Amino acid sequence: MTGWFNVILQGVLIGGLYAMFAAGLSLIFGVMRLVNIAHGDLIVLAAYIALMATTSLGLDPLTSLIIVVPAMALIGYALQRGLLNRTLGDDLLPPLLVTFGLSIIIQNGLLELFTADSRKLQAGAIEVQTLQVMQGVWVGALPFIQFVVAVAVIAGLQQLFYRTALGRAFRATSDDQAVAQLMGLDTRHVFAMAMALSLAIVAIAGVFLAVRANFDPSIGPARLIFGFEAVIIGGLGSMWGTLAGGVILGVAQAIGAQIDPGWQLLAGHIAFLVILAVRPQGLFPKVSG
Amino acid sequence: MPDPLLDIRGIDAFYGDFQALFGVSLRVNAGEVVAIIGANGAGKSTLLKTIAGLMHPSSGDIIFDGASLGAMPAFAVVKRGIALVPEGRRLFPSLSVEENLLIGAESRRKGPWTLPRIYDLFPILAERRHVPATSLSGGQQQMAAIGRALMSNPRVLLCDEISLGLAPIIVKDIYAQLPSIAGEGLSVVIVEQDIAQALKAARQVYCLQEGRVALQGDARELTRERISAAYFGV
Numbered sequence: 001m002t003g004w005f006n007v008i009l010q011g012v013l014i015g016g017l018y019a020m021f022a023a024g025l026s027l028i029f030g031v032m033r034l035v036n037i038a039h040g041d042l043i044v045l046a047a048y049i050a051l052m053a054t055t056s057l058g059l060d061p062l063t064s065l066i067i068v069v070p071a072m073a074l075i076g077y078a079l080q081r082g083l084l085n086r087t088l089g090d091d092l093l094p095p096l097l098v099t100f101g102l103s104i105i106i107q108n109g110l111l112e113l114f115t116a117d118s119r120k121l122q123a124g125a126i127e128v129q130t131l132q133v134m135q136g137v138w139v140g141a142l143p144f145i146q147f148v149v150a151v152a153v154i155a156g157l158q159q160l161f162y163r164t165a166l167g168r169a170f171r172a173t174s175d176d177q178a179v180a181q182l183m184g185l186d187t188r189h190v191f192a193m194a195m196a197l198s199l200a201i202v203a204i205a206g207v208f209l210a211v212r213a214n215f216d217p218s219i220g221p222a223r224l225i226f227g228f229e230a231v232i233i234g235g236l237g238s239m240w241g242t243l244a245g246g247v248i249l250g251v252a253q254a255i256g257a258q259i260d261p262g263w264q265l266l267a268g269h270i271a272f273l274v275i276l277a278v279r280p281q282g283l284f285p286k287v288s289g
Numbered sequence: 290m291p292d293p294l295l296d297i298r299g300i301d302a303f304y305g306d307f308q309a310l311f312g313v314s315l316r317v318n319a320g321e322v323v324a325i326i327g328a329n330g331a332g333k334s335t336l337l338k339t340i341a342g343l344m345h346p347s348s349g350d351i352i353f354d355g356a357s358l359g360a361m362p363a364f365a366v367v368k369r370g371i372a373l374v375p376e377g378r379r380l381f382p383s384l385s386v387e388e389n390l391l392i393g394a395e396s397r398r399k400g401p402w403t404l405p406r407i408y409d410l411f412p413i414l415a416e417r418r419h420v421p422a423t424s425l426s427g428g429q430q431q432m433a434a435i436g437r438a439l440m441s442n443p444r445v446l447l448c449d450e451i452s453l454g455l456a457p458i459i460v461k462d463i464y465a466q467l468p469s470i471a472g473e474g475l476s477v478v479i480v481e482q483d484i485a486q487a488l489k490a491a492r493q494v495y496c497l498q499e500g501r502v503a504l505q506g507d508a509r510e511l512t513r514e515r516i517s518a519a520y521f522g523v
Contacts, residue, residue: 165391171383172392178343179379181363182372184396184441 002136007258008251009133013143015250016150017212019243020205021227022234023157024198030237031170031194032088037099040224041106042199046072046206047215048110051119061121061211062145069203076199080192088191103220110217118214121207146208151243153201158239160197170194229272235282244283248275292355294319294476295340295371295445300349302332302339309335311500312349317445317493322467322477324491324508326484328520331497333480334376337447340478341373342366354444367396372443376450376480378434380422386433387418393440400442401473407436410466428459435463439470446470448479452486464490484516498522 025039036042049071053064083102087094129141161167173180173190180187209215209223226249234245249268256267275283293316302310309332317323325333338344340351342363351358358366367373372393380389390407408415411432417425422433431451438446452460460483467490471477481487488494488508496504496519504511504519 165395168384168388168392169395172381175381175383176379178363179375179381180392181343182341182367182375183392183437184364184367185392186362186364 002134004258006137007254009137009139010143011251011254012247013139013147013250014254015230015247016143016147016243017205017208017246018226018230018249019150019246020153020201020208021223022230022242022246023154023239024201024205025224025227026231026234026236026239026242027157027194027201028198029231031174032191033092034084034088034095035092035099036198037096037224038102038106038220039099039198039202039227040222041103041110041220042072042075042202043206043209043223044110044215044217044220045075045106046199046203047121047210048114048119048217049203050121050207050210051114054121061123061207062126064121065204065207068207069200072199072203072206073196076195076197076202077192079199080195081188084195085188085191107217107220114217116216116218118216119210120214121210123211127211142208142211146212149204149208150246153204154239154243157197157201161239166193226268229268232282233272233275235285237286238282238284241282241284248283291318293317294354295478296352297336297340298350298352300339300346300351302335302344302346304335309500310339310346313497313500313502314349315495315502315505317476317478319444319476320471320474321493322471322479322491323493323495324487325478325480325495325497326482326487326516326520327497327503329482330499332500333497334449335500336497337373337449337478337480340366340445341371341447343373364396367441367443368398370398370442370444371447372438372441372445373447374434374438374449374451376453378427378430380425380430380433380437382421382423384422385419386414386422386425389422389433390414390436390440393437396441398442402439402442404440407439410439410469411436428455428463431455431459431463435466435470443475445476445478448477450480450482452481452483460486484520496520 025036028034028036046068050061050064050068053059053067054061084095087098126141130138131144132138161170169185169190173185173187177187230245230249231242233248234241248271252271253264253268257264295317297313297315299312299314300310313336327333339346342361345360353369390404413429414433414436425433451463464486479490491508494506494508494511495502496516498519504515
């Protein structure tokens with residue numbers, strides 16, 4: 001019994017990471033209807049920036065966030081102003097193609113710079129520390145921190161969206177771009193702020209991913225799929241739904257892996273397909289105003 | 290005669306290959322109410338969109354307060370002091386009434402119009418400040434749309450068909466507020482299908498017909514015959 005409880009608990013914790021993959025995707029799609037195919041590769045890029053920060057400056061991975069988060073946010077702002085804003089229009093295809101190209105460029109650029117070797121961020125003693133939840137059930141300190149951070153990120157996004165002027169600008173721009181401009185909002189700047197925020201979350205996700213497991217330049221697209229699945233399961237436009245989507249995906253994968261290690265990814269995809277078939281709008285779709 | 294606050298000099302405007310405005314000229318003095326009338330498709334909304342910077346004239350020029358607006362984008366035009374109440378109100382459905390008003394202040398222009406002043410002008414909005422903008426009635430939505438535009442403390446307020454789809458009594462209520470809005474020294478340009486309403490509210494009237502100014506003059510001097518001739522082109 002505690003065995004299964006343990007499996008589900010580990011699934012929930014990894015779900016926090018998937019929710020962070022998904023939150024940035026969902027934010028960008030919500031504000032500017034842009035499907036960012038390069039999202040997964042940007043997560044890997046963040047992991048490599050963290051790798052450089054930890055090896056060259058001797059920072060531990062969690063401390064490196066104070067460099068990686070602003071660096072990724074800056075990259076996001078520049079990427080949106082310099083490139084992606086030019087692709088936005090009535091047609092959904094150009095941004096899709098451009099971010100697909102970007103995905104390939106990032107993967108190959110990282111391959112050139114860092115080779116195809118698997119890397120990992122070393123967090124030291126905290127990697128093996130555990131907390132006992134109950135008799136026979138233990139959680140790792142890092143997965144626990146990762147989940148708490150994920151919940152904090154989602155809660156923070158929720159507050160930002162509904163309590164701040166920036167969030168108001170995001171929602172207004174999402175509703176009606178032309179009228180948002182009439183209010184004095186430069187939508188190019190609003191979009192760039194949304195991308196900066198998305199990549200700031202990507203930075204956090206990338207660092208936790210790199211501490212938890214090995215990474216190499218080619219793993220981005222699979223992270224993108226996890227992110228997409230979590231967004232769809234949770235329901236587009238809902239922040240807490242995104243967390244639920246990540247958790248469901250994580251638990252499904254953990255249960256699959258427990259039955260047979262080869263079934264880990266398959267179980268996640270099956271859970272996604274079942275929800276898509278039964279409830280295509282996701283579990284917690286945004287209530288339409 | 291002093292220089293007008295807003296001076297539109299012979300602008301042409303296109304939607305793709307379709308020309309919507311042909312050499313339209315129009316002058317708005319400070320503190321004046323100007324009405325633009327005309328049939329559907331005469332180019333009234335296009336003219337307002339072009340002034341507000343949502344579209345750009347292909348030739349001609351728009352001079353505001355002595356400087357050309359050129360191809361200035363809409364978010365910069367509102368910062369200079371021209372606000373548009375768009376046709377169909379177009380409040381932000383994801384935002385509450387109060388948030389819709391607050392976002393009107395995004396251009397950060399200082400002036401007499403603040404949230405409490407808007408609530409004084411339209412008390413019903415204060416009562417319903419926390420509900421989603423879409424749950425307001427049509428008339429209340431129009432008040433919110435006007436309030437949202439006023440929050441930018443404009444020097445010129447452009448109103449596109451504010452009576453559209455509203456009960457006559459509501460239209461009367463809204464127009465009754467126009468003098469207290471213009472009383473702040475603000476110029477108002479109204480686009481209106483309701484000619485009687487337009488003639489009552491405005492000092493100068495321009496009638497557009499198929500993208501051209503067919504008639505212009507003092508609201509008190511224009512006769513019904515001349516207006517219908519300009520309106521219908523007969």
